Amino acid sequence: MTVAVLSPEQTKFRKEVREFLAEHLPEELQQAQQRVSGVYPEPEVSLAWQKILHEKKGWAAPAWPAQFGGPGWDGVERFIFETECALAGAPLVYPIGIRLVAPVVQAFGSDYQKTEWLPRILDGTDYWCQGFSEPGAGSDLAALSSRAQKQGDGYVVNGSKIWTTHAHHANRMIALLRTEDTERRQEGITAFGIDLTAPGVEIRPIISIDGEHEVNEVFFTDLQVPLSAQIGEEGQGWKIAKYLLEFERGTGLFAGRLRSSLKRIERVARELGRIEDPEILCDLGELTAEIDCFEMLEFMTLSAVEPGESPGPVASVLKLRASRLKQAISQLGIKILGDEALRFDADSDSMTGTLVAEALSARAATIFGGAAEIQLSIIAKSLARI
């Protein structure tokens, strides 16, 4: 079988990744990833895999430039790596620290933050969460009102964040806080790296549509934050958030993950004998065509991006398509299950619970990280220029 688009060096690299996975990906982590229905695996799964990648190969942070301890891969190498990992069923490495916070620190952070924070993200010592949304500021992020008040050598923080994924596992948060009341609301926002173990932080669980605890509400009461925790300049928070969101939306390399979700429902369809239904088989065929096309879209985007760079507004196209595809695949999962889907909670050994939970939790995919409506507004302005 020929390789369509890879150079001989890239093919060699691909072999190296495959060999590494064959040797070092433990079966129990593979099985644990198969059971993931929410956004991210639990830390005991993702951190265990991150540790293996970091210690054996220095591959835990595919998008980091070499100067910060990353492999310095270009877009195509990252694409190869992520695709092979996903198709081998490797756990998803928890992305908030490595994929989202780190590029921000690398681009906007102080020397202190680069030397203190980045190594602890890389080896898994610190587990970050993302504190953007607030009860009064969801899609309209600039309406946020949690406040950091200058006091002495630092700030005092009061307010709350909501929908904070994995805050209950995290010891650090990248938070957008209001430092000034400006006429243009965006200009009074500053970014911070907050220590969640400090006094003045309370984390309350929110139970999601699938019955799982993934997201939280986080309350700050007179939390002391040192000046060294401020990321970038005061008032630069909006710019930093936009930068981070481009990474969140565009560099996930979702195609391999989507394909492995499709493999998962196809396997269930075979086990249940539902693959004999021509409509189910055609639906799987149609989703294959969609994923193939999306894979190329991601590849074309990524191959034009340098290490540490964000893909720009086309990230919104990737985010929109990836989130809709995730929903379409998991919906087909429900269709495949038929009335088995009713046994959501009953069969702990079958995949039924996982697939139903996935279909429920996938509803959030077009809501978090900027709702589909927000992505379409960005696309209208940036790509269509209206």
Next chain:
Amino acid sequence: MLTDTLARLLADAYSFEHRRALVSRGAVIDEELWSQLSELGIFSAFVSEEQGGFGGTLLDCGVVMQELGRVLCMEPVIALALAPMRLLAALDLEDMLDAQMSGRSRFALIDGRNLKGDELFTGSVRSVEGAPGATAFLLRTPDDGLAVIDAEHPRVKVSAFRMVDGRVAGDIEIDVVPAGLVASNCGEAFDKVKAEIAVVEQWFELGSMLVATESTIGYVSERRQFGKELAQFQTVQTAVAEMAVACEEAKASTTLAAIALDAATDAAQMDRACAGGQLRLSRLCERVASSAVQLHGGMGVSEELPIAAHYRQSVAFRSRNSTAQTARQTMANAVVASGLFASSAIMGGLE
């Protein structure tokens, strides 16, 4: 380079008014444009250098076809140039290839597997694109041979008609007509060319989609209702953004189809490249073409602007070669049932 020159030529020589004039005078081929395209080297660009061409890949070919799609070119470039050249080149039929490349012959491919006979053929073949402009037909015989039929033969009857997208085609009636067998065991070559043509048509449609989207953006930015531009309305913005998303996807889809078909080494891979692209583009073009009409309002359903013609092009695309439903079945049987779906579309397997 070739693409830029072609784009300039088409901008000068193939305006929408010119296209309309061709239809109203019932032209089969715009001979002037045809010879300009030939001079430009469009016809021989995708034949290997050893065979007298420039050795362009399917991707190169697609990029050229996209330009023709942008102006909704009705000329039978695919049917009477590209398809026969790819077939004759694949079968290494040098003399006929030379005749085709020099313009002495214009062959049209016909699938005659339903015809009766072996040296004298009888029967009918419907909807052969470009047939009224062909000098001869390259017939796929019932046992997968390649035979040549003279289009001027008195017992060959071509009933010409214009297709929904403006291209010319014909229904062919053959009544005990001699056909010279020039090659046998051509089944694979015919199938490959058929797949290539399908992918090239996807690129043609992409060109149309991009222009329909650009025109729509232009229209909603200028047209005022309720005291403001249509582009100020959020429902309009959303619809335009969805068109832009579909165009980005369509670019990826056509690129993938061309690269993957060129690299394909077995029937399942060919099916994945070709049917996958056909299915995806069918969905995307339907969305883009119907939104383009909708956002143009009354102008979108009139002949005042090319938008209606872009819509008709999308109808033709979704009917020609294969429908979305057929492509779905191909994906199901050749790609899902075989397990091929589980591997990356662009990297293939390793061995």
